Amino acid sequence: MLRRGGRGRRPAEGASAEEARESVLHTLHVWDGHLAGLGAQLLYARLRLLRDLRTHLDHAYREVSGGAGEALATYRASLTQGLNARIAAGEVPEIDELSAGIVAALAEVQANEFERGQCLVGPHRDDLVLALGEMPAKGYASHGESWSFALGLKLAAYQLLRTDLGTDPVLILDDVFAELDSGRRERLAALIGDCEQVLITAAVADDIPKSLAGQWFSVTKGEITAYPVAPDE
Template sequence: MYLKHLTVGDFRSYPTAELPLAPGVTTLVGLNGHGKTNLVEAVGYLATLASHRVSTDAPLVRHGADKAVVRGLVVRDERETLIELEITPGRANRARLGRSPVARPRDVLGSLRTVLFAPEDLALVKGDPSERRRFLDDLLVARQPRWAGVRSDYDKVLKQRGALLKSAQPVLRRGGSRRRPPDAESVEDARASALHTLDIWNAQLAAVGSSLLYARLRLLHDLVPYLSAAYDEVSAGRAGAHAAYKSSVREELAAKIAAGEVPTQQELHDELLASFDQVRDQEFERGVTLVGPHRDDMVLTLGELPAKGYASHGESWSFALGLRLAAYQLLRHDLGTDPVLILDDVFAELDVGRRERLAALVADGEQVLITAAVEADVPTSLADTGRTFDVTMGEVSLRA
């Protein structure tokens, strides 16, 4: 799989830009702020419908423009597929696949697969649990695009359940409405109604939540061997990188999950329902859902110590890089083809030894896109085997 051509219009700093691509290594060289990362960000957006730099679409549209357009021509098994995305802040985005409109933008997911490593990925090791949950869920979608719909369904049910918990607080915390003195019978009726509605949302959240949780656990089970090998190779033999799942369910099953056990989806479903019952009073007190995949984490360890707070800066970089390389190798195995590998301003953050080891690991990728502010940062073993584009104030030119 590789991207043959990229076109952007009113995307970030570009009124328009064309980038012809080919298999092998392509390096984009330009000073910071000149637009090289914007181009690989557009490639990543084609594959994931999200940016690795911002959480909303508005910054992706060039200042003064109403919308942005990103097009990519993807080649897989000698067949070409055109993906077109129209990004319109405040409105629903639109998408075309092979020049035909699709019902939902997420219907294009799977047409292009990418693995992108960038300086922001240091947050996978040092950041909040949300960064690691996103890593797992994005990899799930890259592996099987249908998980985008499951994740969306989970978020919708979670939002509705949270709204119920907040709206029921006046009855369940204070024993009556704020507007009138409590009446024992009406309060009891209101409480019974809230609890009945909560049971309905519990059932829905357990159904979709157990599906998502099971998929994450299976994914991590498959990913860990690749992580261990990738960290070992990047860090020159310093083995010991491991990842475990930290679940918000009750302690007994959470301990088994942390030890690497993958319960059945039915077991997870039943456990989520039991966990909801256990924390019900706390949830009504706080007005939030305290159990479920949205409260979970992936715990990263080096040897016996957690990577967060104990790993050095170099070790943290190696761990983050190990996670991305593990994802790359897993997708390679699953798909039978290479995803597009994007290394965005990565080599500048690595010492010489790690640069060379990374170069050796990715040199055989079907397509590798690299950005660098300084060409000397890119190992010659990569730079000399592919094409180089110069990016200067939004102008992109192929170096002779």
């Protein structure tokens, strides 16, 4: 979403500096409108998705981690201060209000944008903040907590798709058990026990809890061998 003043209505040859400036501002105003309209639609979709994920996220994180803390996901927007605070609190404003908020925020930072030569407002400037309780996950979460959070997000998305589709999607867990301690492994296995289709990969068969029943395949030197139970190492 770039806004460039060099395209659109060009100043007439011989125009004064003020006329040239007005022409550039007019072009930026047009691009601001496009950014606000499309950006608001994208932002609205993101906020609704995050709202629906939150309940599943905290539940999945607590189940995998054994109840260690609260997993939070907050949207950090680049709009006006008041609107940013409402969004951070979990509110999902309507598209028209978000569009107006983008326009207002663009007006606030226009001088700064001219100075820096880049757009400072819009969905492309936003971020998702992940936290464990009051502490940001980035830089503070342990290895186990980080993996529990990542799995919480994946399982939250799975549960949301399950609800929306009315059927079980395929759940893929690519070598995640190797990153978990024994307690988290067993809790994850219990959590996915009712999933209809799960594909799990592991370099070491013993990393996968024996409580997970299903078809096993071993890949060795390009050859695939099927086993009814976990193969011996």
